[in-house]
Amino acid sequence: MLPDSLRRLMQLLGRFPGVGEKTAQRYVLYLVSEQSGLAEALGAELATLRDRLRTCERCGNLAEVDTAGAAVCAVCRDSRRDATLLCVVGKVQDLFAVERSGAMRGRYFVLGQLLSPLDGVGPDELPLPALKARIAADGVKEVILATPPSVDGEATALLLARELGVLGVSISRIASGIPHGGDLEFSDQVTLGRAIAGRRALDVSR
Numbered sequence: 001m002l003p004d005s006l007r008r009l010m011q012l013l014g015r016f017p018g019v020g021e022k023t024a025q026r027y028v029l030y031l032v033s034e035q036s037g038l039a040e041a042l043g044a045e046l047a048t049l050r051d052r053l054r055t056c057e058r059c060g061n062l063a064e065v066d067t068a069g070a071a072v073c074a075v076c077r078d079s080r081r082d083a084t085l086l087c088v089v090g091k092v093q094d095l096f097a098v099e100r101s102g103a104m105r106g107r108y109f110v111l112g113q114l115l116s117p118l119d120g121v122g123p124d125e126l127p128l129p130a131l132k133a134r135i136a137a138d139g140v141k142e143v144i145l146a147t148p149p150s151v152d153g154e155a156t157a158l159l160l161a162r163e164l165g166v167l168g169v170s171i172s173r174i175a176s177g178i179p180h181g182g183d184l185e186f187s188d189q190v191t192l193g194r195a196i197a198g199r200r201a202l203d204v205s206r
């Protein structure tokens with residue numbers, strides 16, 4: 001009973017995580033009823049979004065492309081950040097979560113994926129060469145492994161501890177407090193802040 005154009009828009013919105021058919025319909029009806037130009041503003045932003053945003057060439061965070069065509073994120077550009085402290089996360093959403101906690105004064109490295117043998121993601125699929133190059137280039141002294149406390153997250157942390165331990169940097173793991181299998185993205189700021197502040201040094205000599 002809905003006009004085709006609304007149905008198409010509903011199907012697109014329904015592809016967002018957590019948006020079901022009813023919510024998609026509410027959004028669509030709001031967009032067409034609304035007078036403040038939300039549909040036009042949204043359309044203009046979306047049309048150029050992919051051209052303006054890229055992953056940061058240093059850390060994998062999201063970054064705006066500058067006039068020279070380079071993409072370096074706000075965290076990497078911020079000279080007040082401690083470049084010798086590097087927090088390794090699995091995905092961009094986790095970087096945002098750690099930032100929200102306010103407990104991280106260093107910089108980041110986003111892996112993009114976690115070690116997951118069952119899904120065919122082995123050590124070679126992780127950006128280890130780029131991570132090691134980053135550690136060397138920035139003179140990193142401490143690496144905080146902030147992968148989630150899940151099976152894949154723990155396996156990834158273990159692999160990184162072994163691989164990076166030989167570089168002479170100190171390596172720490174975020175403390176418990178986040179339930180096992182939990183997602184950093186959905187952890188509250190206080191819990192995540194405590195997990196980072198209470199990180200434990202890993203003994204990689206064994």
Ligand SMILES: [Zn+2]
Pocket residue numbers: 056057058059060061072073074075076077
């Ligand atoms: Zn960056």
